[in-house]
Amino acid sequence: MKVVVTAQGRKADSEIDERFGRCGYLLFYDTDTGDFAAHENSKNLNAAQGAGIQTAAAVSRLGAEYVITGHCGPKAFAVLQSANIKVIVGVTGKADKAIAELTAGKLREVAQSDVDGHWK
16 A cells, blocks of 8 residues: 655654645655655745645655545645545644554545645
8 A cells, every 4th residue: 555644754753744735744655565755845835825736746646545644625635536545634643653553444534625725
């Protein structure tokens, strides 16, 4: 399973960033192979507008099947949904712990965004 977690840092045990579009890093995990990579999101972190859409496009380019984040707005959610990426929101704590919870079946995808556009 290929998963991207929004994070505040580049390490596997970094805190999850509650902001999808303006997260500091996108942490990519492949639970089948054990591959891990951290991707900076500074371009979108500082974007005047469209951060969620651009971050969603980056997640899609990484080949993710799931994204784990704190919150996701409607435009980013629509892009992720159109790319068949399952979205899990409301997650806090460490990124590696969230991956463990997902693989254990403790996290569930949502059917819609959980915040309005231009949140925070």
